[in-house]
Amino acid sequence: MFAIASDDVEEVRRVLDSGEAEPNSQVGPQSALAFVLTNERLKNKIGIVKELLAHGADPASLKNPDSNPPETMTEEQIALLSPPQATTLEGMDPATRYYISMADNPNVRRASALIHRSFFRPLARVRYDIVGQHRALEQLFRVLSMNSQSFSVAPLVILLCGPSGHGKSLLARKFGSLLEVPTHTVNMTTLRSTHDIWQSHSMNPYEEPSTSTLAEFLIDNEGKRCVVVLDEIDKAEDEKFLLSLLMPWEIGRCSPEAGRRHIDVGKVIWIGTSNIGHDLVFAHEAGRPDPYSSLSREEYVELMRQLRPVVSDRLGASLVSRVTTVLPFVPFTEDEKMAIAAEALFTLGKDIVQTLVPETVEGLIRRALDDYLPDEGARCLYRSVSNLLLDFSM
Numbered sequence: 001m002f003a004i005a006s007d008d009v010e011e012v013r014r015v016l017d018s019g020e021a022e023p024n025s026q027v028g029p030q031s032a033l034a035f036v037l038t039n040e041r042l043k044n045k046i047g048i049v050k051e052l053l054a055h056g057a058d059p060a061s062l063k064n065p066d067s068n069p070p071e072t073m074t075e076e077q078i079a080l081l082s083p084p085q086a087t088t089l090e091g092m093d094p095a096t097r098y099y100i101s102m103a104d105n106p107n108v109r110r111a112s113a114l115i116h117r118s119f120f121r122p123l124a125r126v127r128y129d130i131v132g133q134h135r136a137l138e139q140l141f142r143v144l145s146m147n148s149q150s151f152s153v154a155p156l157v158i159l160l161c162g163p164s165g166h167g168k169s170l171l172a173r174k175f176g177s178l179l180e181v182p183t184h185t186v187n188m189t190t191l192r193s194t195h196d197i198w199q200s201h202s203m204n205p206y207e208e209p210s211t212s213t214l215a216e217f218l219i220d221n222e223g224k225r226c227v228v229v230l231d232e233i234d235k236a237e238d239e240k241f242l243l244s245l246l247m248p249w250e251i252g253r254c255s256p257e258a259g260r261r262h263i264d265v266g267k268v269i270w271i272g273t274s275n276i277g278h279d280l281v282f283a284h285e286a287g288r289p290d291p292y293s294s295l296s297r298e299e300y301v302e303l304m305r306q307l308r309p310v311v312s313d314r315l316g317a318s319l320v321s322r323v324t325t326v327l328p329f330v331p332f333t334e335d336e337k338m339a340i341a342a343e344a345l346f347t348l349g350k351d352i353v354q355t356l357v358p359e360t361v362e363g364l365i366r367r368a369l370d371d372y373l374p375d376e377g378a379r380c381l382y383r384s385v386s387n388l389l390l391d392f393s394m
Contacts, residue, residue: 004036009047016055023057031061034068037087037096043350046095046343054125059104062087093358094365095346098339099128111138118148119225122178129174130167131343131378132336135300136160136327143325155252157270157322159233161277161311162329165377168273169231173204175271176227184210184217185229191241198244198256204229215256215263223264233272239316245270249322276314277307277328282374285331292333303328331374340378341368344385352389364388 003015004027015021027035036048053059061067068083085091092100102108111134112124123144127137140158147156160168176183185204191197198215212220214228236242248254252266284303285291295303307328312320320326332340342365346353353361364385371384 004048007042007044009044009051012048012051016051023052023055029069031067033057033061034087038084043354046346049096050099050128053099053103054128059100093342094338095342098335102127111141114141114145120144120148125178126171126174130170131340132332133167133329135295136329139327155249155266157249157324159272159274159323159326160329161274161307161326162281163278163375163377164275165379166329168329172229172271172273181225181227182221183227184214185231186214188230188233189235191236194241194244218263218265225267227269230272234274234276234314242319246318276311280307280310281328281330292331294333295330337369337372338365341365341381341385344382348386349389
């Protein structure tokens with residue numbers, strides 16, 4: 001309760017990670033989740049809700065009068081009455097509603113269960129960092145499950161492809177931090193030779209600056225789990241610069257320099273991000289019976305089937321044949337866009353939003369969606385919200 005009352009997301013994460021508190025603990029007569037939703041003084045409500053859900057808070061507690069009672073009622077009255085409005089889906093802002101609904105979705109729970117008993121289990125929390133892409137995450141968890149059960153002996157190589165602003169780089173950057181393993185991020189746009197990739201320093205804005213090159217990073221973490229992110233892999237000046245990845249992706253060994261011993265990179269998780277397939281993804285979406293609705297598993301598998309040869313044509317069949325999985329990132333649904341805009345509004349305009357009535361907040365969110373550009377994804381929603389807040393405060 002004290003961590004929640006502090007309105008500090010980092011503190012809530014700390015006590016949950018350490019086990020000092022449980023996500024389904026009672027706070028007085030309420031569950032922790034209900035307590036957060038009904039506390040109007042919290043400015044970081046969405047962030048705290050996400051932490052509780054990511055650590056296993058059960059949304060079913062919101063429907064239970066024993067853990068989410070109406071205020072100042074007798075036990076007989078509680079059994080007959082609905083829960084507080086703020087704890088119902090109708091009473092939540094679009095972002096909170098999105099995360100609560102997702103956590104209560106049996107398909108999402110089944111997908112997360114695929115990695116429940118594996119080293120990759122912490123990655124299930126990434127659903128609370130990224131809006132949408134449920135089918136991509138489901139397929140990712142399937143691949144990770146197979147890898148953890150030794151159904152595959154080849155190195156783990158994942159390509160995230162599709163339009164900008166849909167979560168590819170964010171997912172890639174979250175991998176290492178959630179798994180608590182070292183990460184090295186290579187900006188592939190800077191390569192000017194085959195040798196450059198091994199001499200590249202990490203360029204992740206979420207990591208501490210490092211003086212280590214990729215070769216030094218791999219030596220320091222030889223034989224250990226670690227993550228290498230190849231950001232914008234399709235934008236290397238020449239696809240021939242990627243040929244030095246053939247051996248590490250095939251047999252888990254690399255030799256950054258001729259005459260040097262091979263480095264064991266068999267446990268490295270290689271993640272590439274790319275805009276390849278941008279046009280294909282949108283064409284596939286437009287051809288669906290119900291565009292911009294949630295994809296079925298069958299639709300997503302078909303999109304994967306269409307995308308892989310496109311990636312192969314661009315990066316070369318010799319390289320892509322060594323890739324474990326190519327995951328297309330798809331356009332947002334209307335609810336997902338609403339959730340992104342709402343979270344942007346509450347994140348960027350905490351003090352302003354606290355003074356607004358729900359109708360005004362809803363209006364700002366919908367105005368932000370008027371500026372939505374599918375090619376830019378979430379970035380344009382954050383920009384639109386920022387401009388709206390600037391106008392509103394003047």
